Amino acid sequence: MLVKTTRQAGRKGTEKLMQKYGDRLICVRYRYDPLKHKRYKTVELIESEAEPPLPKPTTPMMAVRIQYNEKSLQQQIRSIGGHWNPGKKTLVCTRMARKTNRSR
Numbered sequence: 001m002l003v004k005t006t007r008q009a010g011r012k013g014t015e016k017l018m019q020k021y022g023d024r025l026i027c028v029r030y031r032y033d034p035l036k037h038k039r040y041k042t043v044e045l046i047e048s049e050a051e052p053p054l055p056k057p058t059t060p061m062m063a064v065r066i067q068y069n070e071k072s073l074q075q076q077i078r079s080i081g082g083h084w085n086p087g088k089k090t091l092v093c094t095r096m097a098r099k100t101n102r103s104r
Contacts, residue, residue, distance in 0.1 A: 002032045
């Protein structure tokens with residue numbers, strides 16, 4: 001099928017469909033089938049409307065540089081979810097973990 005014409009809602013040729021579908025009407029397309037020698041009128045409608053899902057909040061990360069001989073401090077950082085970043089040679093943890101560590 002070939003699309004010959006597309007009319008946006010509210011334009012000439014869409015008045016009756018605007019009365020029928022109202023604000024849900026997006027556009028009207030006129031399609032032609034050269035094999036069957038027929039013309040089709042199709043409509044594009046809004047079926048439903050909803051708010052998009054909120055993005056997941058990202059937790060800010062912070063890098064902590066700890067001396068090699070501070071094993072107990074390294075273990076504390078790891079116990080609250082910290083992990084080693086070999087590229088930066090630092091332990092990385094969330095700021096929330098840092099606040100949790102202070103409350104101990």
